[in-house]
Amino acid sequence: xxxxxxxxxxxxxxxxxxxxxxxxxxxxxxxxxxxxxxxxxxxxxxxxxxxxxxxxxxxxxxxxxxxxxxxxxxxxxxxxxxxxxxxxxxxxxxxxxxxxxxxxxxxxxxxxxxxxxxxxxxxxxxxxxxxxxxxxxxxxxxxxxxxxxxxxxxxxxxxxxxxxxxxxxxxxxxxxxxxxxxxxxxxxxxxxxxxxxxxxxxxxxxxxxxxxxxxxxxxxxxxxxxxxxxxxxxxxxxxxxxxxxxxxxxxxxxxxxxxxxxxxxxxxxxx
Numbered sequence: 001x002x003x004x005x006x007x008x009x010x011x012x013x014x015x016x017x018x019x020x021x022x023x024x025x026x027x028x029x030x031x032x033x034x035x036x037x038x039x040x041x042x043x044x045x046x047x048x049x050x051x052x053x054x055x056x057x058x059x060x061x062x063x064x065x066x067x068x069x070x071x072x073x074x075x076x077x078x079x080x081x082x083x084x085x086x087x088x089x090x091x092x093x094x095x096x097x098x099x100x101x102x103x104x105x106x107x108x109x110x111x112x113x114x115x116x117x118x119x120x121x122x123x124x125x126x127x128x129x130x131x132x133x134x135x136x137x138x139x140x141x142x143x144x145x146x147x148x149x150x151x152x153x154x155x156x157x158x159x160x161x162x163x164x165x166x167x168x169x170x171x172x173x174x175x176x177x178x179x180x181x182x183x184x185x186x187x188x189x190x191x192x193x194x195x196x197x198x199x200x201x202x203x204x205x206x207x208x209x210x211x212x213x214x215x216x217x218x219x220x221x222x223x224x225x226x227x228x229x230x231x232x233x234x235x236x237x238x239x240x241x242x243x244x245x246x247x248x249x250x251x252x253x254x255x256x257x258x259x260x261x262x263x264x265x266x267x268x269x270x271x
Contacts, residue, residue, distance in 0.1 A: 109147070158243060
């Protein structure tokens with residue numbers, strides 16, 4: 001009798017261990033984590049920056065506007081959303097020397113930390129895309145996540161500043177946004193197109209852009225992972241009015257995107 005009890009105890013214990021190992025294995029297989037021994041706990045895998053495999057389509061040469069297909073992959077999109085969405089606040093506009101809420105811009109937005117490995121990877125890709133056009137000594141400042149719900153919009157505006165802005169903590173230094181990237185992260189929506197009223201493209205881009213036959217210009221449909229790139233400044237450093245654009249009202253669904261603004265710096269006498 002004692003022998004049978006002993007065997008039963010061992011069998012139950014063995015089954016429990018086997019079940020634990022099975023659960024452990026399934027959990028490991030489903031989670032993007034790296035296990036460091038049973039007692040060592042877990043840590044997330046180190047981020048690996050991918051090269052990127054995008055393609056481009058030139059929409060306009062003057063002003064330069066380029067459509068980028070597959071600028072981000074699914075993992076990068078999900079990572080950026082996870083980093084930015086918890087910090088969303090009502091968007092602001094720059095008016096009369098300060099930032100403030102405005103009925104012209106009703107979206108929400110959040111800064112994306114330039115120290116994040118994922119954000120650094122995307123910025124490196126953007127710089128590589130620009131090549132020698134990236135200004136010597138320039139940077140990207142703080143990229144921005146922007147989010148639109150139904151009815152929200154951003155009226156016609158330009159990304160460049162009328163006057164170069166002072167650099168915080170660096171007296172005698174100013175900057176302007178030499179170019180812009182607008183990267184679509186979520187586009188399961190109706191409406192919400194990015195409209196360039198002064199850039200005309202004849203025909204349609206297979207669901208990616210279309211001619212605005214009523215107001216003129218071109219409307220770009222939000223497409224997850226795709227991006228727009230355009231140059232904001234003329235060669236003499238002044239803003240190009242032809243690059244004004246709008247985020248049209250969102251009719252259904254939601255739209256999330258990433259703003260990247262390459263910055264050119266000026267010293268005294270350079271402005």
